[in-house]
Amino acid sequence: MGGDCEEIWLMDLLRELHPQAVRIADTLRERGEKIAVADGATGGLIAACLLTVPGALKFYVGGGIVYSFKARDVLFDLPRDAYEGMRSVTEEYAMLQARAIRDRMGAEWGIAESGSAGASKHPLGVASGRSIAAIAGPLTEHIAMVETDSDDRIGNMAAFTRNALDLLEAALSQPA
Helix, strand or coil, X not given: CCXXXXXXXXXXXXXXXXXXXXXXXXXXXXXCCCEEEEECCCCCHHHHHHCCXXXXXXXXXXXEECCCHHHHHHHHCCCHHHHCCCCCCCHHHHHHHXXXXXXXXXXXXXXXXXXXXXCCCCCCCCCCCEEEEEEEECCEEEEEEEECCCCCHHHHHHHHHHHHHHHHHHHHHCCC
């Protein structure tokens, strides 16, 4: 895929998900709440979608892309034993990240995604096309998994992002 095709794909995805991001932003602003994001195999797309909304500073505090142990350690500032017995791309691991990013950034909500986008071998042997999204909010937590059974890295990243935003919107639709 050439650079122009990738740019068009990304613009199309952001335009597709922008209305959902606006609904999420409106709900957070109405509640006076903020969110922090820990993107994994989504490569920053969850945050990018939320940041398509003008005035994002009123609901978005920040986050990062957790793509290495070093990034994880710096972003979450958790002791190594916090991960003891955990593997990436599991519900437990994704939820730990959602809680950690929420707490580290001082937000009411944290969203994290841990997955295997594909086209290369995952270090822990996780099948390509598998992603877990986790939401940690005020008195509520939610998890959703998606499996595409595909090695299409870009397609998987888009599917993982959709799954995470769908989960977030569903969590926010519950009474505060």
